[in-house]
Structures are given as structure tokens and as C-alpha cells.
Amino acid sequence: MSMLDTDLIPRTEGVFGSLAAEDFGSVKAQMSFICARILTKRKVMGVWHDVITRSGQWISSADTRTGYSAGNRAVGQTLLNYEAGQWLGKVAYNKAGRITGLLIMPPTETANVPF
Numbered sequence: 001m002s003m004l005d006t007d008l009i010p011r012t013e014g015v016f017g018s019l020a021a022e023d024f025g026s027v028k029a030q031m032s033f034i035c036a037r038i039l040t041k042r043k044v045m046g047v048w049h050d051v052i053t054r055s056g057q058w059i060s061s062a063d064t065r066t067g068y069s070a071g072n073r074a075v076g077q078t079l080l081n082y083e084a085g086q087w088l089g090k091v092a093y094n095k096a097g098r099i100t101g102l103l104i105m106p107p108t109e110t111a112n113v114p115f
Helices: 008-020 024-028 033-038 041-055
Strands: 058-068 074-082 085-093 099-105
Touching: 008 024, 008 041, 008 058, 008 074, 008 085, 024 041, 033 099, 041 074, 041 085, 041 099
Parallel strands: none
Antiparallel strands: 058 074, 074 085, 085 099
């Protein structure tokens, strides 16, 4: 059974639900050690709050899917629906299922992203 056959869709949606609930701790608990050192609470929640400032409160995730990046990392991708717009959320996972990357970006700017 591959990682994509498991729970990556609800896990990916849960990451963004946790950010919306201001629960960075539960996201950090899923990160690899290196990822947690780089993606600090200040950085991640700063981006999250910037998106809320631009697009209003988060409403839901939709059209969540999984796949593999060029570096063969499992990736969960979801459309983030806000009061006044949509953003794309991506979460990269290592073979152990730990988060190794997190992106929030406009859905139209998907070129040249690391995963």
C-alpha cells in the first residue's frame, strides 16, 4: 500500500483546518525535524494571516487530491476557499508521512514551485 492509498486527503485538509483554528502546534507535530525548524510558527501563521487579510476568512477545502512531485515526494493539494477568493494549498510528505513542505499560493501561480 502506498502513502497515497492512506489518509493524505484528510490529513492535507486537516493541516489547513488547523491553521484556520490557529492550532499551529498540531501542524508542527506532523512536520519533519528540519521542516519544523524552517517553517516556524511566525512564518507559517504570517502567511496564513496575510491570505486572510487579502481574501477574508477561510471557509473550506475542496477538490483535494494527491500525487507525487518530481522529487518523488507525496503531495496533497487542495483548493482553499475564502470569503473573497481562492488559494491553492500544497503539503509535501516524506516516506515516513511527515510534512516536509507547505505552500499557500494563488491558484494561477503554480509554475516554478518546489513541489
